[in-house]
Amino acid sequence: MKEKKLIFELSQPGRRGDALPQCDVPEQDINRLIPQDYIRESEPQLPEVSEVDAVRHFTALSQRNHGVDSGFYPLGSCTMKYNPKVNEDIARFDGFSKVHPYQQEEMVQGCLELLYRTDKMLSEITGMARISLQPAAGAHGEMTGLMIMRAYHEQRGEGQRTKIIIPDSAHGTNPASAVMAGFDVIEVTSDERGGVDLESLKAAMNEEVAGLMLTNPNTLGLFDENIVEIANIVHEAGGLLYYDGANANAIMGISRPGDMGFDIVHLNLHKTFSTPHGGGGPGSGPVGVKEELVPFLPVPVVEDKGGTYFQDYDRPLSVGRVKSFYGNFGVIVKAYAYIMSMGAEGLRNASETAVLNANYIMNELKNDYLLPYDRLCMHEFVLSAQKQKDHFGVSAWDIAKNLLDGGYHPPTIYFPLIVKEAMMIEPTETESKETLDGFIEKMKHIAQEAAKDPEKVKGAPYHTVIGRLDEVKAARTPVLKWERLG
Amino acid sequence: MSRYIPNTEKQQKDMLDVLALASVEELFADIPKDVRLERKLDLPDAMSEMELITHMQKLASKNGNLNEYACFLGAGAYDHYIPSVVGHILSRQEFYTAYTPYQPEISQGVLQAIFEYQTMICELTGMDAANASMYDGASALAEAVVMACQATRRKEVLVYKTVHPETRAVLHTYARFNGSKIIEVDYKDGSADLKALEEKISSDTAAVVIQSPNFFGAIEALGEIGERAHQKKALLIVSADPISLGILKSPGELGADIVVGEGQSLGNAISFGGPYLGFFATTQRLVRKMPGRVVGETTDQNGSRGFVLTLQTREQHIRREKATSNICSNQALNALAATVYLTALGKQGLKQAAMLCMQKAHYAYEELIKTGQFTACFSAPFFKEFAVRSRRPVEALNRELLKEKIIGGYALGKTYCELKDSWLLAVTEKRTKEEIDRLVERVGNGETGIGGGTV
Numbered sequence: 001m002k003e004k005k006l007i008f009e010l011s012q013p014g015r016r017g018d019a020l021p022q023c024d025v026p027e028q029d030i031n032r033l034i035p036q037d038y039i040r041e042s043e044p045q046l047p048e049v050s051e052v053d054a055v056r057h058f059t060a061l062s063q064r065n066h067g068v069d070s071g072f073y074p075l076g077s078c079t080m081k082y083n084p085k086v087n088e089d090i091a092r093f094d095g096f097s098k099v100h101p102y103q104q105e106e107m108v109q110g111c112l113e114l115l116y117r118t119d120k121m122l123s124e125i126t127g128m129a130r131i132s133l134q135p136a137a138g139a140h141g142e143m144t145g146l147m148i149m150r151a152y153h154e155q156r157g158e159g160q161r162t163k164i165i166i167p168d169s170a171h172g173t174n175p176a177s178a179v180m181a182g183f184d185v186i187e188v189t190s191d192e193r194g195g196v197d198l199e200s201l202k203a204a205m206n207e208e209v210a211g212l213m214l215t216n217p218n219t220l221g222l223f224d225e226n227i228v229e230i231a232n233i234v235h236e237a238g239g240l241l242y243y244d245g246a247n248a249n250a251i252m253g254i255s256r257p258g259d260m261g262f263d264i265v266h267l268n269l270h271k272t273f274s275t276p277h278g279g280g281g282p283g284s285g286p287v288g289v290k291e292e293l294v295p296f297l298p299v300p301v302v303e304d305k306g307g308t309y310f311q312d313y314d315r316p317l318s319v320g321r322v323k324s325f326y327g328n329f330g331v332i333v334k335a336y337a338y339i340m341s342m343g344a345e346g347l348r349n350a351s352e353t354a355v356l357n358a359n360y361i362m363n364e365l366k367n368d369y370l371l372p373y374d375r376l377c378m379h380e381f382v383l384s385a386q387k388q389k390d391h392f393g394v395s396a397w398d399i400a401k402n403l404l405d406g407g408y409h410p411p412t413i414y415f416p417l418i419v420k421e422a423m424m425i426e427p428t429e430t431e432s433k434e435t436l437d438g439f440i441e442k443m444k445h446i447a448q449e450a451a452k453d454p455e456k457v458k459g460a461p462y463h464t465v466i467g468r469l470d471e472v473k474a475a476r477t478p479v480l481k482w483e484r485l486g
Numbered sequence: 487m488s489r490y491i492p493n494t495e496k497q498q499k500d501m502l503d504v505l506a507l508a509s510v511e512e513l514f515a516d517i518p519k520d521v522r523l524e525r526k527l528d529l530p531d532a533m534s535e536m537e538l539i540t541h542m543q544k545l546a547s548k549n550g551n552l553n554e555y556a557c558f559l560g561a562g563a564y565d566h567y568i569p570s571v572v573g574h575i576l577s578r579q580e581f582y583t584a585y586t587p588y589q590p591e592i593s594q595g596v597l598q599a600i601f602e603y604q605t606m607i608c609e610l611t612g613m614d615a616a617n618a619s620m621y622d623g624a625s626a627l628a629e630a631v632v633m634a635c636q637a638t639r640r641k642e643v644l645v646y647k648t649v650h651p652e653t654r655a656v657l658h659t660y661a662r663f664n665g666s667k668i669i670e671v672d673y674k675d676g677s678a679d680l681k682a683l684e685e686k687i688s689s690d691t692a693a694v695v696i697q698s699p700n701f702f703g704a705i706e707a708l709g710e711i712g713e714r715a716h717q718k719k720a721l722l723i724v725s726a727d728p729i730s731l732g733i734l735k736s737p738g739e740l741g742a743d744i745v746v747g748e749g750q751s752l753g754n755a756i757s758f759g760g761p762y763l764g765f766f767a768t769t770q771r772l773v774r775k776m777p778g779r780v781v782g783e784t785t786d787q788n789g790s791r792g793f794v795l796t797l798q799t800r801e802q803h804i805r806r807e808k809a810t811s812n813i814c815s816n817q818a819l820n821a822l823a824a825t826v827y828l829t830a831l832g833k834q835g836l837k838q839a840a841m842l843c844m845q846k847a848h849y850a851y852e853e854l855i856k857t858g859q860f861t862a863c864f865s866a867p868f869f870k871e872f873a874v875r876s877r878r879p880v881e882a883l884n885r886e887l888l889k890e891k892i893i894g895g896y897a898l899g900k901t902y903c904e905l906k907d908s909w910l911l912a913v914t915e916k917r918t919k920e921e922i923d924r925l926v927e928r929v930g931n932g933e934t935g936i937g938g939g940t941v
């Protein structure tokens with residue numbers, strides 16, 4: 001267990017890396033250029049290190065981190081699939097990475113074409129009319145999609161529709177995004193098969209409801225078999241259906257949200273379309289809509305005028321901008337390259353394999369752990385450590401920490417909230433059977449250990465660079481930056 | 487099988503046998519027949535890696551890029567030098583293929599890097615606490631406005647028109663839906679007009695929003711504006727250029743309550759507008775109202791220092807509809823780029839970068855004025871960007887410059903109708919004297935070269 005020094009603690013006064021040239025224009029006294037009271041009296045305390053210090057420091061930090069390339073990463077709802085290397089190279093092409101967003105349109109036709117074609121392809125995959133690529137992440141897409149929903153109702157003179165229905169199994173971002181878009185949230189319960197309870201939904205619908213937000217397959221990894229009826233209930237009461245695309249990796253080429261009855265969709269390019277998660281971002285959260293809602297998309301929208309692409313700002317009903325410029329372009333480039341690599345069959349194949357992989361693990365582990373919803377799952381499933389907790393005092397948390405020692409990133413734990421001691425497992429399609437078997441074996445081993453030697457299991461991790469961290473202390477007396485001593 | 491799917495057909499068959507299923511089809515039994523897609527998706531045929539590279543190169547070559555052109559265009563995205571080391575560190579898979587550090591024991595790398603980032607942002611801005619970064623400068627400002635309304639329990643926000651037009655557009659979008667009210671405040675001589683502020687500020691004002699250097703490049707008198715805001719118990723929100731903070735007094739010293747900004751300049755590729763990062767910092771008093779992910783220091787059971795995501799009770803996965811924001815990610819890799827950039831430049835290097843920008847921008851400005859074809863737009867001091875009034879249409883100048891492999895400035899008339907003849911030029915440390923002289927020469931002669939906008 002070794003601490004790693006902070007970059008500031010490696011600093012030596014006067015040491016520097018030299019990347020910048022000398023000034024080649026006639027220099028003037030700074031006080032001639034800027035009034036003295038605008039100028040800093042003391043410099044910001046940035047590190048003073050050499051390039052080799054910097055490289056070793058950040059290399060050492062990287063070695064204290066687990067990525068998809070390090071090993072299996074079955075973090076449920078996050079779709080930690082392999083990030084193709086060639087897409088990294090492509091996004092760094094000068095013609096993509098060194099383009100200013102305000103260059104004249106004739107100088108950026110390649111960028112605009114790429115955005116336009118990505119819109120078309122994602123529209124086809126989701127069954128939507130158009131897609132805006134502006135939102136920067138899934139939650140940002142949710143907020144944007146809900147703003148579109150609200151603007152649509154207002155335009156129709158139904159501004160009283162200020163409530164959004166969200167199932168209790170939903171991601172926490174759903175209700176939080178609804179509030180950002182100015183809605184109140186009504187929660188509906190799930191039925192015994194893990195789907196939306198139709199009676200609760202019917203009871204909740206009225207003329208104040210703007211729509212329903214649904215993840216399908218939901219966070220239990222289950223496809224809602226009643227989707228057609230759900231869509232009818234919502235539409236008949238004048239509401240719209242919002243599709244949270246967090247779990248779209250289960251359905252590509254198999255079923256489209258647009259055909260299920262959804263009116264608005266967001267996707268996570270960093271999940272379904274293989275762009276790397278970057279340690280927490282950048283992502284990209286495009287929003288797609290059906291024809292009737294197209295006028296409300298954020299500005300600008302890329303249009304094609306006889307093979308010349310342009311940004312259309314003249315969209316009076318648009319909700320406006322949600323971000324500077326045109327979205328996380330560098331991420332969109334990688335997603336485009338991914339779709340071009342996979343093609344229609346490849347995408348379908350990815351979803352089929354993701355679903356098969358998930359069912360395989362679920363089947364192999366359902367005798368060792370509680371499986372609260374014992375039916376075919378989609379691309380992910382939720383196990384519970386309730387048995388281990390009740391009999392041996394071993395929690396989902398402890399199981400996660402044991403997986404760390406095995407070189408695995410643990411599943412998402414304690415989510416969804418409707419399953420106690422939840423462990424949400426999503427293997428993705430990019431893992432081999434050998435990898436899945438290794439993980440299954442480790443999970444079985446932990447279950448056995450929990451029965452035999454629970455104290456040992458509760459003491460994990462033993463082989464990580466640091467032990468279990470005191471999160472209560474971190475929150476109670478927050479230390480959010482380094483302070484120079486003395 | 488596609489190239490990113492490793493299981494062989496035999497392995498898939500074996501797995502189906504274990505599940506006692508005859509085909510993959512049966513796995514999808516829960517999906518009702520009438521919502522199944524009974525055809526193939528209509529997409530281009532799959533490309534091999536080799537074909538893909540050719541295809542993408544062709545697309546990329548349709549764009550003019552900043553290796554081919556000297557760029558004097560800024561307006562919110564800047565062509566700063568990125569030290570080589572930044573790209574090398576970002577390419578480490580342990581950083582870029584990881585996700586949000588939910589499991590701190592195997593995420594100390596990202597967590598510590600973010601902690602270092604937070605420290606650097608506090609140093610630059612002069613604030614007590616920074617979050618782990620946000621989507622971009624504009625959305626960071628929108629989140630700051632939401633936070634100010636929550637913290638003051640007021641609904642009105644005064645925003646100077648010298649704030650980036652796209653950023654203001656984002657503020658209007660957020661406000662339209664969250665019930666707050668954005669009131670724009672006029673500028674005078676390219677800078678914040680105090681009188682206009684005094685006319686509009688009231689006990690309903692949650693915050694005053696100002697950008698410095700502002701969209702025209704002018705450095706604002708933050709102290710005076712902060713005083714007016716604080717007299718009414720409103721917050722001062724400052725959007726800052728991080729490179730300028732290498733030499734300019736920090737907004738924290740000048741009374742800011744929240745400091746945000748576009749962090750692209752800190753080692754991030756210009757990349758047609760994204761991905762960038764928004765930095766976000768505030769005072770100790772407001773730290774628990776701050777949106778976004780935050781990393782804090784703590785210890786493990788042996789007393790070793792380590793880092794975790796903290797103050798999570800503000801966040802959506804615990805608070806759901808009562809959260810301070812819906813944000814559940816940051817721009818971690820972009821924040822890492824900023825951290826490596828600020829490390830590579832270091833204390834002296836950032837100051838040097840800022841000085842180079844300022845010297846070169848002033849040189850370019852003075853040379854342009856000398857030609858007699860341009861006059862000063864405004865009189866306020868500026869940093870790396872400035873506006874000049876042109877005798878000839880600026881669109882024509884820009885077209886003409888492309889022939890010299892120069893990308894000219896931003897036509898301010900696009901977003902400020904009163905500035906139709908004004909040209910906004912950014913000069914970073916990357917612009918050489920030779921490039922500046924070439925620009926000046928090309929546009930400085932009233933007689934030749936420009937065909938009155940017919941080009």
